[in-house]
Amino acid sequence: MRRLPPAALALALTTATLACGGREEIADAAHAGSAVVFTEAAWQPTREADIPADSMGASITRGLYLLRFTPESLPAYATSNLRCTSCHQDDGLDPKAAPLTGSHARFPKYMSRSGTVIALADRVNYCFTRSLAGNAIPVGSREMTDILAYLAFISKDVPIGTRIAGHDGLISMPDTLVGDIARGEALYTAKTCVTCHGVDGAGNGPIPALWGAKSYSVGASMARLERAASFIMHNMPQTAPGSLTPQEAFDLSAYINSHPRPDSPGKENDWPMGGAPADVPYATKGHAAFNPPPLLPRANPRGAAVPNPPVIGRGAQ
Numbered sequence: 001m002r003r004l005p006p007a008a009l010a011l012a013l014t015t016a017t018l019a020c021g022g023r024e025e026i027a028d029a030a031h032a033g034s035a036v037v038f039t040e041a042a043w044q045p046t047r048e049a050d051i052p053a054d055s056m057g058a059s060i061t062r063g064l065y066l067l068r069f070t071p072e073s074l075p076a077y078a079t080s081n082l083r084c085t086s087c088h089q090d091d092g093l094d095p096k097a098a099p100l101t102g103s104h105a106r107f108p109k110y111m112s113r114s115g116t117v118i119a120l121a122d123r124v125n126y127c128f129t130r131s132l133a134g135n136a137i138p139v140g141s142r143e144m145t146d147i148l149a150y151l152a153f154i155s156k157d158v159p160i161g162t163r164i165a166g167h168d169g170l171i172s173m174p175d176t177l178v179g180d181i182a183r184g185e186a187l188y189t190a191k192t193c194v195t196c197h198g199v200d201g202a203g204n205g206p207i208p209a210l211w212g213a214k215s216y217s218v219g220a221s222m223a224r225l226e227r228a229a230s231f232i233m234h235n236m237p238q239t240a241p242g243s244l245t246p247q248e249a250f251d252l253s254a255y256i257n258s259h260p261r262p263d264s265p266g267k268e269n270d271w272p273m274g275g276a277p278a279d280v281p282y283a284t285k286g287h288a289a290f291n292p293p294p295l296l297p298r299a300n301p302r303g304a305a306v307p308n309p310p311v312i313g314r315g316a317q
C-alpha cells in the first residue's frame with residue numbers, strides 16, 4: 001500500500017466524512033418531495049395537487065371522488081343525501097372535522113364499539129352503514145380499494161400506530177354540559193342553520209340532511225350529543241365556523257338529535273364488553289338509552305350491518 005504523507009491522510013479523512021454526509025443527502029433526495037423523517041408538529045398531509053400522474057394516482061383520484069360524490073357514484077350503497085365529505089370536510093384533511101389524515105397508520109385497531117380488532121376497510125364500512133345510513137360495500141371491490149388508496153395517500157410518511165396530535169378524531173368537548181332541545185330549536189333559526197339545512201332538516205342538494213330518512217343513522221357517532229356538539233361548534237354554521245359557544249353547540253346537538261332518523265340494525269350488540277359512552281342514544285349491554293330519537297326502518301337491514309371478522313382457522317365453530 002502506498003504511504004500517504006500525514007497532511008494528505010488528514011485531507012482524505014475529511015473527504016471521506018464529507019462523502020458520507022453527501023451520501024445521506026442523496027438517499028433523502030431519492031424520496032423527492034416527501035418528508036422522510038416524521039416530525040409530528042411539521043407534518044402536513046399530501047393534497048389533491050400531489051397525486052401522481054400514473055396508475056396509482058388514478059386509483060387515489062377515484063378514491064377521493066368517491067368521498068366527494070358518494071351518493072352520485074354509489075347510489076345502491078349511499079342512499080342518504082350525505083357524502084363522506086359532509087362530515088370529513090376538506091377531503092378528509094380538516095383537523096376539526098374528524099380528519100382521515102393518518103388513518104391508514106392507525107388500523108387495524110381495537111374498536112370497543114364492536115369489541116373486535118377491525119381493519120380500515122371495515123371502519124370505512126362502518127361509516128357507509130352508520131354515518132351514511134347506507135349499505136356496506138364489498139371489501140374486495142375496486143371502489144373500496146380506491147378509497148383505501150386515497151386514505152393511504154393522505155397518511156403518507158405517518159409511522160404505523162401514530163396518533164397525530166390534532167389529527168385524531170373529533171375534538172373532545174366538556175362532558176359537564178347538558179343540551180336543551182327548546183333552546184336548540186330557537187338557535188337553529190337564530191344561528192342561520194335553517195337557511196341551509198331547511199325547516200324540515202332535510203338539506204337541499206349538496207347541503208346534507210340533519211334528520212329524517214336521508215340523514216345519518218342512530219348508530220353513527222354523530223347521533224351522540226357530545227360528538228355532534230363538537231362537529232357543530234368547530235365547523236358550523238358553514239358561513240361562520242367557531243362563532244358558537246360550547247353551550248349553544250350542545251343545545252343545537254340536542255335539538256337535531258331529538259328528531260327521527262334511520263335505525264341501525266344490530267346496534268344493541270355494540271360495546272359487547274360494556275363501557276358504552278353515557279350519551280349513546282340506544283340501549284346496549286349494561287347501558288340504558290340516552291334520549292333515544294324515533295327510529296325509521298331500514299330498507300336493507302342485512303346490508304346495514306358490518307359483520308365482525310369471521311374465524312376460519314382452528315378456532316372456527
Ligand code: HEC
Pocket residue numbers: 067070082083084085086087088098099100102103106123124127128131132147168169170171216220221222227
Ligand atoms: C355523519 C358524519 C360522517 C359521515 C357522512 C362519514 N363519516 Fe367517517 N367518521 C365520522 C366520525 C364522527 C368518525 C369518528 C371520529 C372520532 O373518532 O372522533 C369517523 C371516522 C371515520 C374513519 C376512522 C378514522 C380514524 O382514524 O379513526 C374512517 C376511515 C372514516 N370515518 C371514513 C369515512 C368514509 C370513507 C365515509 C364515506 C363513505 C365517511 N367516513 C362518512 C363521521 C362521518
Ligand code: HEC
Pocket residue numbers: 082085086087089090188191192193194195196197206207208209210216222228231232236237238239252
Ligand atoms: C351556508 C350553509 C350552511 C349553514 C348556514 C349551516 N350549514 Fe351545516 N352544513 C352545510 C354543508 C354544505 C355541510 C356539508 C359539509 C360540506 O359539504 O363541506 C354541512 C354539514 C353539517 C353537519 C354534518 C353533516 C350532516 O348533515 O349531518 C351538521 C351536523 C351541520 N351541518 C349542522 C349545522 C348547524 C347546527 C348549523 C347552524 C349552527 C349549520 N349546520 C349551518 C351548510 C350549512
